[in-house]
Structures are given as C-alpha cells and as structure tokens.
Amino acid sequence: MDVNGIIISDLLRPSVLKSSTLSALLRILSLSSLLVSQKSDTPLFYSYLALLAWVPLPLGSNKAWAISLLSSITFALLAWWLVLYTQRKLSLSKSFSNSWLVIALLLCAPLWALMQFQLDITIDPANTLQDALFGFALAGLFTLTTLLVKSKRRIKLLCFTLVGSGLFQAVYGSMMTLTGIEYLFFVPKEHYLNLTTGTFVNRNHLAGYLELTLAVGIGLMISTLDGSSAANWRDFFRRLLTTLLGNKARLRIILVMMVAGLVMSHSRMGNSAFFASLSIAGVLALILSRRSTKATIILISSLIIIDLFVVGTFFGVEQVVQRLEKTSDSSETRDEVNTYTLGAIEDNLLTGSGAGSYYTLFPAYREYDAGRGFYNHAHNDYFEFASDYGVVVTGCLMLAVLLVFISAIRAQIKRKNTLMRGLAFSATMAIIALAIHSTVDFNLQIPANAATFVIILALGQISLHHKSRER
Numbered sequence: 001m002d003v004n005g006i007i008i009s010d011l012l013r014p015s016v017l018k019s020s021t022l023s024a025l026l027r028i029l030s031l032s033s034l035l036v037s038q039k040s041d042t043p044l045f046y047s048y049l050a051l052l053a054w055v056p057l058p059l060g061s062n063k064a065w066a067i068s069l070l071s072s073i074t075f076a077l078l079a080w081w082l083v084l085y086t087q088r089k090l091s092l093s094k095s096f097s098n099s100w101l102v103i104a105l106l107l108c109a110p111l112w113a114l115m116q117f118q119l120d121i122t123i124d125p126a127n128t129l130q131d132a133l134f135g136f137a138l139a140g141l142f143t144l145t146t147l148l149v150k151s152k153r154r155i156k157l158l159c160f161t162l163v164g165s166g167l168f169q170a171v172y173g174s175m176m177t178l179t180g181i182e183y184l185f186f187v188p189k190e191h192y193l194n195l196t197t198g199t200f201v202n203r204n205h206l207a208g209y210l211e212l213t214l215a216v217g218i219g220l221m222i223s224t225l226d227g228s229s230a231a232n233w234r235d236f237f238r239r240l241l242t243t244l245l246g247n248k249a250r251l252r253i254i255l256v257m258m259v260a261g262l263v264m265s266h267s268r269m270g271n272s273a274f275f276a277s278l279s280i281a282g283v284l285a286l287i288l289s290r291r292s293t294k295a296t297i298i299l300i301s302s303l304i305i306i307d308l309f310v311v312g313t314f315f316g317v318e319q320v321v322q323r324l325e326k327t328s329d330s331s332e333t334r335d336e337v338n339t340y341t342l343g344a345i346e347d348n349l350l351t352g353s354g355a356g357s358y359y360t361l362f363p364a365y366r367e368y369d370a371g372r373g374f375y376n377h378a379h380n381d382y383f384e385f386a387s388d389y390g391v392v393v394t395g396c397l398m399l400a401v402l403l404v405f406i407s408a409i410r411a412q413i414k415r416k417n418t419l420m421r422g423l424a425f426s427a428t429m430a431i432i433a434l435a436i437h438s439t440v441d442f443n444l445q446i447p448a449n450a451a452t453f454v455i456i457l458a459l460g461q462i463s464l465h466h467k468s469r470e471r
Contacts, residue, residue, distance in 0.1 A: 058185050059200065103139060110139065146458050166209065223421065273434070408464070
C-alpha cells in the first residue's frame with residue numbers, strides 16, 4: 001500500500017523501523033530536556049527579576065550595605081545556576097557563548113582592582129576592595145542575563161520589569177514633588193527639594209535611570225509596530241482601535257509618564273541626552289534596517305514632538321531650557337574639576353590611584369577655583385575611571401561597550417524578528433544616552449544605574465545571538 005509515495009511494507013522493515021524509532025526517541029529526549037531546563041531555572045529567573053526591581057529603591061543602592069547586598073545576592077544566583085548546570089538541568093545559551101569577549105573585558109576592572117589591593121597600589125584599600133566586589137557582581141549580572149533570558153517570554157518579562165521600575169521611580173518622584181511630602185526610601189529628603197528624584201538622592205541619577213528604562217520601553221514599542229499597510233478601511237479602523245485600546249496604548253501612556261518624570265527632574269544633561277539619543281538612534285534605525293516602516297518614523301517623531309512640546313509644557317521643560325541658557329563657564333566649576341582630574345590621571349596613567357579612591361585623591365589636586373564643595377566623584381565618568389583604574393583598564397571597559405554597540409547595529413541590519421530589532425534599538429539608544437550623559441556626570445558610579453546599564457548591554461548581545469527554540 002502506497003501512502004504519500006511511501007510504501008508501508010518498507011517502513012516495517014527492521015532497519016527502517018529501528019532508524020525511525022531512534023529518531024523519534026531523540027526528538028522526545030531533546031524536547032523533554034528543553035522543558036526540564038525551562039522549569040529548573042524558573043525560580044532562579046524570577047529571583048533575578050526581583051533583584052532588578054529592588055536595586056534602585058535604597059537610594060540607588062549607593063550605600064555600602066546596599067552594594068554588599070546586591071553583590072551577595074548576585075553571587076548566590078550565580079552559584080544557584082552552577083548547581084543546576086552541574087546537575088545537567090541547564091545548558092549554556094548561544095548568547096552567553098558569543099559574549100565571552102565582552103565578559104572578559106568587563107572582568108578586567110575588578111581583577112585589576114584586586115591587583116591594586118594586593119600590590120598596595122591603591123591609596124584607599126577599603127573602597128578598592130568594595131569596588132572589586134561590585135565589579136565582579138556587574139560581570140555576574142551580565143552573565144546571568146545572557147544565561148537566563150533565553151526565550152521571547154523571558155525577554156519581555158525582563159523588559160517590562162525594567163520599564164515598570166522606571167515608571168515607579170517617575171510616578172513616585174513626581175507625587176513627592178507635587179504633594180510636598182518629600183521622602184526618599186523611608187528617609188526624609190534633604191537635597192533637591194521641589195524636584196523629582198524618585199528614590200535617588202541626586203536628580204541627575206534619576207534622570208540617568210529613566211534614560212535607560214525609557215530606552216527599553218521605546219524598544220518594546222518599536223517591537224509591536226506592524227509594518228504592513230491596511231488592506232481596507234475596515235482593517236484601518238481595526239488597527240486604530242487596537243492602538244487606542246490595546247497594549248500599545250498602555251505602553252505609550254507609560255512612556256509619557258516616564259518622560260514627565262524626567263522633565264520634572266530638571267536635569268539639563270539628562271533631558272538633553274535622552275532626546276539626543278532618541279533622535280540619533282532613530283535615524284540609525286531608519287538607515288540601517290531595511291525593514292523600517294512609516295510606523296517607525298511616526299513613532300519616533302511622536303515621541304520627540306509630543307513628549308517635548310506637550311508633556312514638557314505641563315511639567316516644566318521651560319525650566320530645563322532656562323537652566324541650559326544660564327549654564328556658563330563662570331557659573332560652573334565642573335570644567336575646573338576636570339582639569340585637576342586630568343592632572344591626577346597623568347600622575348597615575350597606567351596603574352590608576354586605586355578603584356574607588358577619587359574621594360581620597362582629589363583634595364591633593366584641587367585649587368581654590370574648584371569651588372567650596374567637596375567632590376566625592378568626578379563629574380565625568382571617563383575621567384574618574386581613568387583616574388581610579390588607569391587608561392588601559394578604562395580602554396578595556398570602553399571596548400566592551402563598543403562591542404555591544406556593534407552587535408546592536410548588526411542586529412538592526414540582520415534580524416528579521418521585530419522583538420530582536422526592538423532590543424537592538426534599546427541597546428543602541430541606552431549606550432548613546434549614557435555616553436553623552438557621562439561627560440558631565442557620574443551615573444556609572446551609582447550601583448543601580450551601572451547594574452541596569454550592564455543588563456541592557458546583555459540585551460544588546462541577545463538581540464544579535466538569540467535563537468528561538470519555540471516550535
């Protein structure tokens with residue numbers, strides 16, 4: 001008997017039966033191992049998400065106890081993953097396998113900090129040891145993200161966790177400002193009164209956190225766009241109602257609320273970096289992606305126009321503009337601080353003065369024209385890293401970020417999946433935003449912002465190397 005060109009009597013031959021049975025068994029074992037893998041690390045994945053939601057709450061984790069807690073939990077999660085891996089319940093993801101160079105470059109900083117401590121190079125051993133611990137934790141967060149975020153569902157859960165955290169910071173900070181009842185994390189607010197800071201002490205650090213989480217939210221929004229044209233008027237109105245009442249509308253409202261919180265912080269470079277990075281990343285996306293559509297152009301244009309002119313009008317963008325107009329060399333001391341920091345870099349060009357030692361080092365170099373304030377950080381991340389770690393290690397960290405940026409650019413060119421292109425856009429925008437903001441501030445010295453940035457870097461790698469196993 002012939003069925004679809006196959007003779008059943010041939011299928012019943014021992015050799016054919018043995019081969020087909022073996023193939024079926026291999027498929028069943030492969031599927032069952034995948035299901036076991038997904039179930040085995042589910043509690044681990046949700047613990048990882050809970051950690052990300054917690055990190056910005058205790059003053060951006062910018063306290064010794066909060067840094068120690070963040071690092072300890074990260075190491076515990078890594079140990080948990082290793083136990084499951086040794087039990088053969090998990091396997092290495094492709095994103096992790098293709099990110100070994102980025103991880104190695106990220107590990108250069110904590111390894112060198114340990115060397116500074118051991119060789120007695122540092123002038124502040126306690127802070128150097130703490131920075132080494134935190135550096136390993138950041139590399140661990142990058143590693144965990146590439147290992148755990150291995151399905152589209154998990155990618156979306158991670159992105160919505162970051163966006164939800166950013167939304168909370170924007171709403172909480174705005175309510176504190178509007179009501180006049182100003183608290184941080186169960187602590188009365190002492191600085192930046194009448195300005196939105198969320199649970200961060202400094203408004204610029206809230207702005208940096210919102211830049212990163214807004215980049216993730218905009219990437220999610222881009223991943224939902226439908227590039228095909230409407231077939232008829234009925235299809236057009238159906239899409240319009242879906243946009244107004246569906247998930248897209250809710251996400252768009254969330255983004256508007258986050259932008260309002262960013263504007264209410266009155267952070268000059270925070271707002272400038274956000275809109276500049278959105279514009280640059282948008283232009284790059286339109287140039288690089290052969291699948292860019294009118295919907296992408298409309299979304300990016302609406303984000304800039306509506307958020308800048310409508311949201312800004314109600315929530316104080318004119319005050320940000322006034323602060324920018326009043327900014328001058330005579331009213332700012334950051335340029336003097338940078339000049340004196342360059343002197344510190346020249347004296348410790350290769351070795352650095354020790355991770356986390358800027359607080360101790362800078363008083364020996366400052367002059368009277370740097371103002372009366374005490375600087376525990378340089379208002380320039382590039383200069384502070386170079387001063388603390390030396391130019392070689394700083395170059396390694398910058399190379400790691402550059403490699404991820406290249407991966408995100410490649411993903412926008414090569415990937416067909418809309419979610420992967422959205423992730424690539426998020427990574428591109430976040431890198432540009434923080435690259436701009438870091439020239440006048442120290443967001444990467446704030447644990448919550450550094451941890452969130454590292455996770456977005458991991459998402460940039462995932463955007464290029466992730467392969468869906470869903471059948």
